[in-house]
Amino acid sequence: MVDSYSLPGWAWLLIFILALIGLINIYLAIKGESEEPEFKSYVEDLMHGANWRWSxxxxxxxxxxxxxxxxxxxxxxxxxxxRTFGQINKTDFICENCNCTVVASISGGDKDYATGAVKREISRRVRTGEYKKH
Ligand SMILES: [Zn+2]
Structure with missing residues:
Protein backbone atom coordinates (compact mmCIF):
# COMPACT_ATOMS: atom_id res chain seq x y z
CA MET A 1 0.00 0.00 0.00
CA VAL A 2 2.74 2.40 0.97
CA ASP A 3 4.55 1.67 -2.29
CA SER A 4 1.69 3.04 -4.38
CA TYR A 5 2.07 6.45 -2.74
CA SER A 6 5.75 6.60 -3.50
CA LEU A 7 5.78 6.07 -7.26
CA PRO A 8 8.95 7.24 -8.93
CA GLY A 9 8.88 10.57 -10.78
CA TRP A 10 8.87 9.04 -14.25
CA ALA A 11 5.74 7.02 -13.41
CA TRP A 12 3.86 10.17 -12.40
CA LEU A 13 5.05 11.86 -15.59
CA LEU A 14 3.80 8.88 -17.63
CA ILE A 15 0.37 9.00 -15.93
CA PHE A 16 0.23 12.75 -16.51
CA ILE A 17 1.04 12.36 -20.25
CA LEU A 18 -1.53 9.56 -20.67
CA ALA A 19 -4.18 11.67 -18.95
CA LEU A 20 -3.33 14.61 -21.18
CA ILE A 21 -3.64 12.48 -24.34
CA GLY A 22 -7.01 11.24 -23.09
CA LEU A 23 -8.23 14.79 -22.49
CA ILE A 24 -7.07 15.92 -25.95
CA ASN A 25 -8.92 12.99 -27.55
CA ILE A 26 -12.12 13.84 -25.68
CA TYR A 27 -11.75 17.49 -26.67
CA LEU A 28 -11.22 16.62 -30.36
CA ALA A 29 -14.19 14.21 -30.33
CA ILE A 30 -16.53 16.87 -28.92
CA LYS A 31 -15.17 19.52 -31.25
CA GLY A 32 -15.54 17.23 -34.28
CA GLU A 33 -19.16 16.48 -33.48
CA SER A 34 -20.27 20.01 -32.79
CA GLU A 35 -18.56 21.50 -35.81
CA GLU A 36 -20.76 21.18 -38.90
CA PRO A 37 -19.08 21.00 -42.29
CA GLU A 38 -19.02 24.31 -44.10
CA PHE A 39 -21.34 23.19 -46.92
CA LYS A 40 -24.23 22.72 -44.45
CA SER A 41 -24.73 26.48 -44.42
CA TYR A 42 -25.35 26.23 -48.17
CA VAL A 43 -29.13 25.82 -48.29
CA GLU A 44 -30.27 27.91 -51.24
CA ASP A 45 -29.20 28.80 -54.74
CA LEU A 46 -30.50 30.02 -58.05
CA MET A 47 -30.87 27.22 -60.60
CA HIS A 48 -32.83 27.03 -63.87
CA GLY A 49 -34.23 30.49 -63.12
CA ALA A 50 -35.84 29.54 -59.80
CA ASN A 51 -34.66 29.96 -56.25
CA TRP A 52 -34.09 26.49 -54.78
CA ARG A 53 -33.99 25.72 -51.08
CA TRP A 54 -33.19 22.50 -49.28
CA SER A 55 -32.01 21.09 -45.97
CA ARG A 83 -47.52 11.76 -69.18
CA THR A 84 -48.26 12.39 -72.81
CA PHE A 85 -46.49 9.96 -75.06
CA GLY A 86 -44.39 11.51 -77.79
CA GLN A 87 -44.12 14.91 -76.10
CA ILE A 88 -40.98 16.57 -74.89
CA ASN A 89 -40.11 15.34 -71.40
CA LYS A 90 -40.01 18.37 -69.18
CA THR A 91 -41.33 19.74 -65.90
CA ASP A 92 -42.46 23.34 -65.57
CA PHE A 93 -42.39 25.15 -62.25
CA ILE A 94 -45.09 27.77 -62.10
CA CYS A 95 -45.65 30.77 -59.83
CA GLU A 96 -49.37 31.21 -59.19
CA ASN A 97 -48.67 34.55 -57.56
CA CYS A 98 -47.12 35.98 -60.74
CA ASN A 99 -50.02 35.31 -63.14
CA CYS A 100 -49.05 31.65 -63.38
CA THR A 101 -45.75 32.42 -65.07
CA VAL A 102 -43.49 29.48 -65.81
CA VAL A 103 -40.50 30.38 -63.65
CA ALA A 104 -38.38 27.33 -64.30
CA SER A 105 -38.49 24.59 -66.86
CA ILE A 106 -36.35 21.50 -66.46
CA SER A 107 -36.22 19.17 -69.41
CA GLY A 108 -35.44 15.47 -69.21
CA GLY A 109 -38.21 14.10 -67.05
CA ASP A 110 -40.94 14.50 -64.45
CA LYS A 111 -40.95 16.29 -61.09
CA ASP A 112 -38.82 13.61 -59.41
CA TYR A 113 -36.32 13.77 -62.22
CA ALA A 114 -36.19 17.58 -61.96
CA THR A 115 -35.59 17.61 -58.20
CA GLY A 116 -33.02 14.83 -58.70
CA ALA A 117 -31.25 16.94 -61.30
CA VAL A 118 -31.20 19.88 -58.90
CA LYS A 119 -29.81 17.67 -56.11
CA ARG A 120 -27.05 16.52 -58.44
CA GLU A 121 -26.27 20.13 -59.31
CA ILE A 122 -26.11 21.04 -55.60
CA SER A 123 -23.72 18.12 -54.95
CA ARG A 124 -21.60 19.21 -57.88
CA ARG A 125 -21.37 22.79 -56.63
CA VAL A 126 -20.44 21.52 -53.17
CA ARG A 127 -17.77 19.18 -54.58
CA THR A 128 -16.19 21.83 -56.77
CA GLY A 129 -16.43 24.50 -54.07
CA GLU A 130 -18.44 26.67 -56.46
CA TYR A 131 -21.08 27.29 -53.79
CA LYS A 132 -18.65 29.44 -51.80
CA LYS A 133 -18.88 32.17 -54.43
CA HIS A 134 -22.47 32.91 -53.41
ZN1 LIG B 1 -43.81 34.96 -58.19
Whole structure:
Protein backbone atom coordinates (compact mmCIF):
# COMPACT_ATOMS: atom_id res chain seq x y z
CA MET A 1 0.00 0.00 0.00
CA VAL A 2 2.74 2.40 0.97
CA ASP A 3 4.55 1.67 -2.29
CA SER A 4 1.69 3.04 -4.38
CA TYR A 5 2.07 6.45 -2.74
CA SER A 6 5.75 6.60 -3.50
CA LEU A 7 5.78 6.07 -7.26
CA PRO A 8 8.95 7.24 -8.93
CA GLY A 9 8.88 10.57 -10.78
CA TRP A 10 8.87 9.04 -14.25
CA ALA A 11 5.74 7.02 -13.41
CA TRP A 12 3.86 10.17 -12.40
CA LEU A 13 5.05 11.86 -15.59
CA LEU A 14 3.80 8.88 -17.63
CA ILE A 15 0.37 9.00 -15.93
CA PHE A 16 0.23 12.75 -16.51
CA ILE A 17 1.04 12.36 -20.25
CA LEU A 18 -1.53 9.56 -20.67
CA ALA A 19 -4.18 11.67 -18.95
CA LEU A 20 -3.33 14.61 -21.18
CA ILE A 21 -3.64 12.48 -24.34
CA GLY A 22 -7.01 11.24 -23.09
CA LEU A 23 -8.23 14.79 -22.49
CA ILE A 24 -7.07 15.92 -25.95
CA ASN A 25 -8.92 12.99 -27.55
CA ILE A 26 -12.12 13.84 -25.68
CA TYR A 27 -11.75 17.49 -26.67
CA LEU A 28 -11.22 16.62 -30.36
CA ALA A 29 -14.19 14.21 -30.33
CA ILE A 30 -16.53 16.87 -28.92
CA LYS A 31 -15.17 19.52 -31.25
CA GLY A 32 -15.54 17.23 -34.28
CA GLU A 33 -19.16 16.48 -33.48
CA SER A 34 -20.27 20.01 -32.79
CA GLU A 35 -18.56 21.50 -35.81
CA GLU A 36 -20.76 21.18 -38.90
CA PRO A 37 -19.08 21.00 -42.29
CA GLU A 38 -19.02 24.31 -44.10
CA PHE A 39 -21.34 23.19 -46.92
CA LYS A 40 -24.23 22.72 -44.45
CA SER A 41 -24.73 26.48 -44.42
CA TYR A 42 -25.35 26.23 -48.17
CA VAL A 43 -29.13 25.82 -48.29
CA GLU A 44 -30.27 27.91 -51.24
CA ASP A 45 -29.20 28.80 -54.74
CA LEU A 46 -30.50 30.02 -58.05
CA MET A 47 -30.87 27.22 -60.60
CA HIS A 48 -32.83 27.03 -63.87
CA GLY A 49 -34.23 30.49 -63.12
CA ALA A 50 -35.84 29.54 -59.80
CA ASN A 51 -34.66 29.96 -56.25
CA TRP A 52 -34.09 26.49 -54.78
CA ARG A 53 -33.99 25.72 -51.08
CA TRP A 54 -33.19 22.50 -49.28
CA SER A 55 -32.01 21.09 -45.97
CA UNK A 56 -29.25 18.69 -45.00
CA UNK A 57 -29.92 15.35 -43.35
CA UNK A 58 -26.46 14.13 -42.54
CA UNK A 59 -24.65 14.59 -45.83
CA UNK A 60 -27.82 14.04 -47.85
CA UNK A 61 -29.87 16.79 -49.45
CA UNK A 62 -33.53 16.65 -48.46
CA UNK A 63 -36.71 18.68 -48.86
CA UNK A 64 -35.45 20.33 -52.01
CA UNK A 65 -38.00 22.71 -53.51
CA UNK A 66 -38.11 25.89 -55.56
CA UNK A 67 -39.46 29.36 -54.92
CA UNK A 68 -40.22 32.33 -57.11
CA UNK A 69 -37.19 34.65 -57.36
CA UNK A 70 -39.52 37.65 -57.71
CA UNK A 71 -42.15 37.15 -54.99
CA UNK A 72 -40.75 34.14 -53.06
CA UNK A 73 -43.95 32.12 -53.49
CA UNK A 74 -43.74 28.34 -53.45
CA UNK A 75 -43.80 27.13 -57.03
CA UNK A 76 -46.18 24.48 -58.27
CA UNK A 77 -45.06 21.91 -60.77
CA UNK A 78 -46.59 20.75 -64.00
CA UNK A 79 -45.11 17.59 -65.44
CA UNK A 80 -48.16 16.71 -67.53
CA UNK A 81 -45.85 16.83 -70.55
CA UNK A 82 -44.24 13.65 -69.26
CA ARG A 83 -47.52 11.76 -69.18
CA THR A 84 -48.26 12.39 -72.81
CA PHE A 85 -46.49 9.96 -75.06
CA GLY A 86 -44.39 11.51 -77.79
CA GLN A 87 -44.12 14.91 -76.10
CA ILE A 88 -40.98 16.57 -74.89
CA ASN A 89 -40.11 15.34 -71.40
CA LYS A 90 -40.01 18.37 -69.18
CA THR A 91 -41.33 19.74 -65.90
CA ASP A 92 -42.46 23.34 -65.57
CA PHE A 93 -42.39 25.15 -62.25
CA ILE A 94 -45.09 27.77 -62.10
CA CYS A 95 -45.65 30.77 -59.83
CA GLU A 96 -49.37 31.21 -59.19
CA ASN A 97 -48.67 34.55 -57.56
CA CYS A 98 -47.12 35.98 -60.74
CA ASN A 99 -50.02 35.31 -63.14
CA CYS A 100 -49.05 31.65 -63.38
CA THR A 101 -45.75 32.42 -65.07
CA VAL A 102 -43.49 29.48 -65.81
CA VAL A 103 -40.50 30.38 -63.65
CA ALA A 104 -38.38 27.33 -64.30
CA SER A 105 -38.49 24.59 -66.86
CA ILE A 106 -36.35 21.50 -66.46
CA SER A 107 -36.22 19.17 -69.41
CA GLY A 108 -35.44 15.47 -69.21
CA GLY A 109 -38.21 14.10 -67.05
CA ASP A 110 -40.94 14.50 -64.45
CA LYS A 111 -40.95 16.29 -61.09
CA ASP A 112 -38.82 13.61 -59.41
CA TYR A 113 -36.32 13.77 -62.22
CA ALA A 114 -36.19 17.58 -61.96
CA THR A 115 -35.59 17.61 -58.20
CA GLY A 116 -33.02 14.83 -58.70
CA ALA A 117 -31.25 16.94 -61.30
CA VAL A 118 -31.20 19.88 -58.90
CA LYS A 119 -29.81 17.67 -56.11
CA ARG A 120 -27.05 16.52 -58.44
CA GLU A 121 -26.27 20.13 -59.31
CA ILE A 122 -26.11 21.04 -55.60
CA SER A 123 -23.72 18.12 -54.95
CA ARG A 124 -21.60 19.21 -57.88
CA ARG A 125 -21.37 22.79 -56.63
CA VAL A 126 -20.44 21.52 -53.17
CA ARG A 127 -17.77 19.18 -54.58
CA THR A 128 -16.19 21.83 -56.77
CA GLY A 129 -16.43 24.50 -54.07
CA GLU A 130 -18.44 26.67 -56.46
CA TYR A 131 -21.08 27.29 -53.79
CA LYS A 132 -18.65 29.44 -51.80
CA LYS A 133 -18.88 32.17 -54.43
CA HIS A 134 -22.47 32.91 -53.41
ZN1 LIG B 1 -43.81 34.96 -58.19
Missing amino acids: WTGNQISNVWCFCPRCDATLVYDDSFC
